[in-house]
Amino acid sequence: MPKITYISHTGTTRTIDVPVGDTVMEGAVQNGVDGIVAECGGNCQCATCHVYVEEKFLPLLDPIGEDQDAMLDTTASPRKSNSRLSCQIHVKAELDGLVVHTPPTQQ
Amino acid sequence: MGVVIIGGGQAGFQTAASLRLEGFEERITLIGDEPHVPYQRPPLSKGFLLGKQEQRHAELRPAAFYETQRITLVTARVAAIDRTSRRVKLDSGEHIEYDTLVLATGARNRMLPYEGVCYLRTLGEATEIRQRLAAAQDVVVIGGGFIGLEVAAAARTLSKQVTVIEGQPRLMARVVAPVVSEYFRGQHENKGVDVLLNATLYGIREREVLLRERTSRPADLVIAGIGVEPNVELARDAGLPVGNGITVDEYLRTPDERIFAIGDCAECPNPFAQMCVRLESVQNAVDQATSAAKAIVGRGAPYAAVPWFWTDQYDIHLQMAGLPVGFDQIVTRGEPESRKFSVFYFRIGKLCAVDSINRPADHLAARKLIGAHTALSPDQASDESFDLKTAS
The missing domain is CATH 3.50.50.60 (FAD/NAD(P)-binding domain)
Structure with a gap:
């Protein structure tokens, strides 16, 4: 199973095995990773699963969809070029080793 | 003692989670009548039916969350509320005492x-x-x-x-x-x-x-799928007022100051409808739960979140913001033929609701515009060269 690493803004690091097809958000929520709220449950409706993706993985991600782009404009922590909603990142084999940083606040 | 929440749906779960986030330290008991940890319902009529999502995807948090957060999950049906002794009676005959009771009893299908x-x-x-x-x-x-x-x-x-x-x-x-x-x-x-x-x-x-x-x-x-009836019987039998839902004030409180009602089961004054309304949505459940949790820890504020809803059918994403109560004018932005358009509802010249079909940016701008009561004219709304985001 691909390993996904979540690093909080204070530096707490958790590495989780996330099944292919699940989202980075689901990997966090199902394993009690703090810093990802996912209030709407993964429907790209709330922007509380915002993460900063480590730059080298960006080319491996799907392009940002229109829904996600609009939602990213409403995040509680500043949007950066590597901002993504983790409910929109579906885990695949190539993403093994993915590192995401959770922002200081989601709400 | 502590807080007892009746109802293990989205509103009940969120109340428990928000209470801990607000620093509430006392006991939290969450009573649900389904044999699962709290889960979200929206996927059930969408990805779950298609086999794209399973139960574990719908679960709001894993079982371990409730242990670490010291939230006691009880699977039971509640038989009655005794407001005098501040006890909830379960079907089994067992009693659970409360300082504060939150009714998040939801609704049932017609x-x-x-x-x-x-x-x-x-x-x-x-x-x-x-x-x-x-x-x-x-x-x-x-x-x-x-x-x-x-x-x-x-x-x-x-x-x-x-x-x-x-x-x-x-x-x-x-x-x-x-x-x-x-x-x-x-x-x-x-x-x-x-x-x-x-x-x-x-x-x-x-x-x-x-x-x-x-x-x-x-x-x-x-x-x-012919609508729902709110679960108001426990409240009514306990002598609490019930209209089209359990009646609460803008702090989500019933006339019994120790009892709150939130989510699908509650009717509450709504500044966007300018009347008491009962809403059935994830947004309403989550925002009212968060609001009630703040009120319980003494940081309450009148509930005034902008209502929003969504439905997904095939690849069509319909998002709704505000409440089109009593609207008297409608304008569209974009053409339905383009498969991306929004409908703006006005009541006496004031924007009251927006439905967006595959136009998420319109929807998010609408939530802000309606929430801030920003003036927007029907002409501006229908003019695609007018930037809604800047206006919001």
Whole structure:
């Protein structure tokens, strides 16, 4: 199973095995990773699963969809070029080793 | 003692989670009547029916969350509330004492007086429908609202013959404007769904649904989505006021200051409707739960969150912001033919609601505009060169 690493803004690091097809958000929520709220449950409706993706993985991600782009404009922590909603990142084999940083606040 | 929450749905779960986030240290007991940890219902009529999502995806948090957060999950039905002794009585006869009680009892499906009809609200019901869909050929959906149309879209996506029976002259008539209803009818028909409007159900026989117009449709699976009734009985039996839901003030409090009611079961003054309303949505459940949790720890504020809703049918994403109560003018932004358009509802010249079809940026701008009571004219709304984001 691909390993996904979540690093909080204070530096707490958790590495989780996330099944292919699940989202980075689901990997966090199902394993009690703090810093990802996912209030709407993964429907790209709330922007509380915002993460900063480590730059080298960006080319491996799907392009940002229109829904996600609009939602990213409403995040509680500043949007950066590597901002993504983790409910929109579906885990695949190539993403093994993915590192995401959770922002200081989601709400 | 501490806080007891009746109802293990989205609102009940969020109350417990928000109380801990607010620093509440005392006991939290969450009583639900389903044999699962709290889960979200929206996927049940969408990805879950298609087999794209499983139970674990719907669970709001894993079981371990409740242990680490010291939230006691109780699976039971509540028989009564005794406000004098501040105790909740379970069906088993057991009592649980409370300092503060939160009623998040939700709603239940309206039912038809026929045997063999499926309904969709719980994980158990969705699992049964999913299994029966696999073997079905002809599916009849009764009710052209959100749930009915989402189920119809899922069944059609699974290549079933699908008929939708709606008594009103248009789909989703209670919540959207005619132009939106018409768009969705067209989309369902293009996908091959038989949409029957102004239709009256006459009866359901084995493998057949009868309509009053002397027609019938074969059916090896009948699913009804004809609305819900709020679960108000516990509150009413405890002497609390009930209208179209358990009546609460803008702090989500009943006249008993130790008892709150939130989510699908509660009616609350709403500044966007300028009246008391009862809403059935994830947004309302989550925001009211958060608000009640703040009130419980002494940081309450009048509830004034902008209502928003969504439905997904095929690849059409409809997002609604605000409440189109008493609207007297509608303008559209974008063309329905482009598959991306929004409908703006005005009441006496003031923007009150926006429905967006595959236009998420419009929806998010609308939430802000409506929330801040920003002035927007119908001309600005329909002018695509006018930047809504800047205005919001």
